[in-house]
Amino acid sequence: MSEAASENSRVFFSTDREIDLYELEELCDAVGWSRRPLRKVKKAIQHSFLVVSMWEQRGATRRLVGFARATSDHAFNATIWDVVVHPDFQGKGLGKALMRHMIKKLRSEDISNITLFADPQVVNFYRGLGFMADPEGIKGMFWYPE
Numbered sequence: 001m002s003e004a005a006s007e008n009s010r011v012f013f014s015t016d017r018e019i020d021l022y023e024l025e026e027l028c029d030a031v032g033w034s035r036r037p038l039r040k041v042k043k044a045i046q047h048s049f050l051v052v053s054m055w056e057q058r059g060a061t062r063r064l065v066g067f068a069r070a071t072s073d074h075a076f077n078a079t080i081w082d083v084v085v086h087p088d089f090q091g092k093g094l095g096k097a098l099m100r101h102m103i104k105k106l107r108s109e110d111i112s113n114i115t116l117f118a119d120p121q122v123v124n125f126y127r128g129l130g131f132m133a134d135p136e137g138i139k140g141m142f143w144y145p146e
Contacts, residue, residue: 009058
């Protein structure tokens, strides 16, 4: 577990997958994400290659303040999904710390190609972490049911 300190609380990371889905839903609500069926969120977490949660510990109280997960082929590629940091904790470097933690963990598994999908308003955030849009002219393509 990694730590970052503030006031009389501390923030730490965990790779434990036992996350209260209602607490995760509250975190996603706090940033304005649309609701997803909890059974599907649970399945997505279970089938992820890596899950990292970020917690604030204040006395005996623990609060989920960040989350990210990655899927992978377990050899070359991983895609990071569902990166979320509570608004109260944004702008303090914790999102960068969460992403660096994810990248470090993926690199420790010898994953060399890390991808993600970014909403327009967070593209610069990811650029600051070394991600690039369309490297070598690669274009992401999507298929959706009609």
